[in-house]
Amino acid sequence: MKIGDLARRAGLSVHTLRYYERIGLLPRAERDGGGRRDYDAAILTWIGFLRRLKTTGMPLREMQRYAGLRRQGDGTGPERRALLEAHRETVRAQVEELQACLSVLDAKIESYRTADTAGKGTAP
Amino acid sequence: MKIGDLARRAGLSVHTLRYYERIGLLPRAERDGGGRRDYDAAILTWIGFLRRLKTTGMPLREMQRYAGLRRQGDGTGPERRALLEAHRETVRAQVEELQACLSVLDAKIESYRTADTAGKGTAP
DNA sequence: CTACGGGTTTGAGTGCGCTCCAGGTCAAGC
DNA sequence: GCTTGACCTGGAGCGCACTCAAACCCGTAG
Known part of the structure; x- marks a missing residue:
């Protein structure tokens, strides 16, 4: 190809x-x-x-590290695994934060919705 | 302050x-x-x-747009709401994608785990 | 009085992750 | 034979979101 x-x-x-x-x-x-x-x-x-x-x-830096370990072969399995496990935790945290942000967004949108059906604007 | x-x-x-x-x-x-x-x-x-x-x-660009609308006052409520609603959808999509990535990570980590307890490396 | 720890501005510099350019090679189709 | 289009390399350039530098101004403590 x-x-x-x-x-x-x-x-x-x-x-x-x-x-x-x-x-x-x-x-x-x-x-x-x-x-x-x-x-x-x-x-x-x-x-x-x-x-x-x-x-x-x-970040690319860390992917480079992972790719480097991969190139070095089987012996690096544990290290790669540790890297991925650490990354998994950051992703989990990220998802949680995004979900919190989603609730805030929902609330904000709702406040615009009610301000829309009622007369006067309230939301910042 | x-x-x-x-x-x-x-x-x-x-x-x-x-x-x-x-x-x-x-x-x-x-x-x-x-x-x-x-x-x-x-x-x-x-x-x-x-x-x-x-x-x-x-992106900052879009925040600038939102902030601009906010400065222009109450009349811009519907536009701000639309902006936030659009953004909410992208965030939802983002969360879904991250969760899919999490499953892949989990699988990958698991494959390293079994390769660890077994003898030979299998995972790429 | 003077030194210091903040604050001000404009404008330049940084790191990341691409993105593109110049100048060239190569293979296929007319 | 010649054009076209896809590919090559090394290096420059770009957009984003900061981040810092230079040169300056205050107000307070010692």
């Missing part, structure tokens, strides 16, 4: 794919005769996982 | 407070004789709300 195809399938730009390779998030792709990257479809799984990490707010 | 006190109470830096005033997120604070900002404690409520918006991923 060429980088353009991968970009389409992964939902990232070719720029981003090359950038991720540069910084070590993606393994250096094999090249064809003309020096062009030629990807195995399996890379999509890894990219999908990276996306989960990014979605959950993990 | 002076800007330093407010910064401590609001959990923002004085730099950030001045920056927020510059870009219109905070109303221009009243000044004392020496030209220094002198805040009313009520501003904390507004800052708290801004923080909720920021926590939930609203």
